[in-house]
Amino acid sequence: MAVRILLVDDHPIVRQGLRTLLEGRSGWQVVGEASDGIEALDKVETLQPDVVVLDVTMPRMNGLEACRLIQRKQKTSGPEVLFVTQHDSPQMMREALEAGARGYVVKSNAARDLLEAVEAVSQHREFTALARSPLASC
Amino acid sequence: MKLRILLADDHELIRRGLSALLQKHEGWEICGEASDGRQAIEMAKQLKPDVVIVDIGMPHLNGLDTTRQLLQHDPHFKVIVLTITDSDQVIREALDAGARGFVLKSDAARDLVAAVEALQNKRMFFTPRVNDLVLAGFLEKGHAISRSEAPDLPTLTAREREVTQLLAEGKSSKEVAVLLNLSTKTVETHRSNIMRKLSLHSIRDLVVYAIKNNIIQIQMPPQTPRPTETTVA
Numbered sequence: 042m043a044v045r046i047l048l049v050d051d052h053p054i055v056r057q058g059l060r061t062l063l064e065g066r067s068g069w070q071v072v073g074e075a076s077d078g079i080e081a082l083d084k085v086e087t088l089q090p091d092v093v094v095l096d097v098t099m100p101r102m103n104g105l106e107a108c109r110l111i112q113r114k115q116k117t118s119g120p121e122v123l124f125v126t127q128h129d130s131p132q133m134m135r136e137a138l139e140a141g142a143r144g145y146v147v148k149s150n151a152a153r154d155l156l157e158a159v160e161a162v163s164q165h166r167e168f169t170a171l172a173r174s175p176l177a178s179c
Numbered sequence: 180m181k182l183r184i185l186l187a188d189d190h191e192l193i194r195r196g197l198s199a200l201l202q203k204h205e206g207w208e209i210c211g212e213a214s215d216g217r218q219a220i221e222m223a224k225q226l227k228p229d230v231v232i233v234d235i236g237m238p239h240l241n242g243l244d245t246t247r248q249l250l251q252h253d254p255h256f257k258v259i260v261l262t263i264t265d266s267d268q269v270i271r272e273a274l275d276a277g278a279r280g281f282v283l284k285s286d287a288a289r290d291l292v293a294a295v296e297a298l299q300n301k302r303m304f305f306t307p308r309v310n311d312l313v314l315a316g317f318l319e320k321g322h323a324i325s326r327s328e329a330p331d332l333p334t335l336t337a338r339e340r341e342v343t344q345l346l347a348e349g350k351s352s353k354e355v356a357v358l359l360n361l362s363t364k365t366v367e368t369h370r371s372n373i374m375r376k377l378s379l380h381s382i383r384d385l386v387v388y389a390i391k392n393n394i395i396q397i398q399m400p401p402q403t404p405r406p407t408e409t410t411v412a
Binding site for chain 2: 051052053054055056057058059060061062125148149151152155
């Protein structure tokens with residue numbers, strides 16, 4: 042069965058880049074896009090994705106808050122959240138994991154880390170990689 | 180014949196997005212992708228693209244200095260600057276550098292195709308805010324944009340600006356020398372001249388100067404919301 046992925050970022054050009062990276066992979070399907078946390082919550086309800094690729098800094102509702110609400114609403118069978126963010130910061134990564142995310146990837150390294158990260162979190166494994174660290178931990 | 184476009188952005192994710200967007204347009208092709216300003220200049224000299232799209236905040240050589248150097252090499256280059264901010268200062272510097280298009284990254288999906296089309300038709304493309312500023316400047320008779328808060332930049336040469344950026348990025352004189360293919364002694368001389376011209380006394384001062392003058396861009400520390408907060412941008 043295909044891994045269903047929801048892309049959430051306020052910049053359409055970033056969503057387009059993420060889509061381009063993900064769509065080459067057989068067995069994965071980008072089922073929708075959202076441009077902020079509130080829209081993401083709606084789309085999680087309606088589209089029931091397996092993985093939400095989520096930005097941190099967005100208008101209306103940021104990614105951390107959206108992640109917490111997704112986890113709160115979908116306690117047992119909810120999607121896994123993978124942050125893809127510009128924040129190359131251990132502190133922010135810790136907060137993301139505390140908010141319930143399964144993965145954390147820095148945008149500058151998304152082309153390198155994204156596929157491996159989606160693969161891991163779709164199998165409920167943790168994947169975190171800051172740009173400053175030479176190797177991802179999985 | 181196809182319109183050939185060179186993309187320069189340090190994030191491959193962004194280049195992927197831009198490339199996908201532009202290649203949907205019939206008659207356009209991406210002839211090359213560069214991940215910093217220095218590489219962009221080399222590729223532009225080699226590939227002679229019809230349009231160069233440069234991100235402002237690139238390592239080693241920022242987009243504004245890339246634009247300046249490209250146009251210094253060949254004034255026929257048509258450059259669109261991509262930026263995350265349309266502050267007066269950045270607009271003024273982009274215009275001064277010779278950019279013929281100015282597009283906000285957040286609006287790139289909407290505006291970039293129109294910008295490339297404009298340049299293809301020998302016109303310029305600016306965001307409404309740039310147009311307003313240019314018009315306001317015109318109405319004020321000749322001052323394109325108010326320079327009252329403009330940074331004091333004119334004393335640095337192009338090479339000194341390059342050295343400034345690399346030092347402000349944390350590179351040692353030796354590392355700068357390797358990157359610019361200069362001797363360490365020459366870099367040290369540039370460094371002394373820069374500090375003297377700008378009346379700076381430490382690398383810390385130099386970093387502050389580079390940030391204030393858009394030579395480097397920094398990522399702001401994340402503002403961490405409390406669990407119950409909702410951030411409104």
